[in-house]
Amino acid sequence: MTDIYEVIQTASDQHVRTLLRLLCDSDYNIKSRTVEFHGMIETLQPTSTSLIIDSTCCSISSDRKRKRDPLEIFYCVNCKECFIDEENDEEACSYHPGEYDPDRESFFADHDEEIHGRLDDEDMFATYPQGYHMSCCGDRGDTIGCYTGLHVGGNRKLKPTGSDEDEDEERADEEVEEESKVVKQETD
Incomplete structure (x- = not known):
């Protein structure tokens, strides 16, 4: 079976939009939940206002044309709300x-x-x-x-492939495997 989280993480924007549209078209509950989640996400995303300081007259203006990277948003399996890690604390x-x-x-x-x-x-x-x-x-x-x-995230964070963390994890897994083999040989 295909890992849908990996598909979502690696698919093109158009592919993900098509999947979402098909899901919404096929099920009214999915459509209404999508609208609900969209509202939650909109409230969590920071405004794309960037401050520009004009050095000649010391005025501050906003530049709404600049795009900011969207925050990674998670869904809490307990309270059924969306959240971002930066705002997840003991009372969230x-x-x-x-x-x-x-x-x-x-x-x-x-x-x-x-x-x-x-x-x-x-x-x-x-x-x-x-x-x-x-x-x-x-x-x-x-x-x-x-x-x-704390919120408990219901979706997974995927690490970038080939990252140092992946290599460290693989090495740690190999070390545990080797230690298991040594312990098994000693007990035999």
């Missing part, structure tokens, strides 16, 4: 680590799973978090999380 992520239990007595009192869908479904929880209680603290699912900590 807030979520409920427990399970969600449907409020069958009041919120979902008239719910028919054959008509409306299963209550133990993540999509149902995402749509109606106020109808669930969290096992970790008893609060409703739409409240601020009871646990705070």
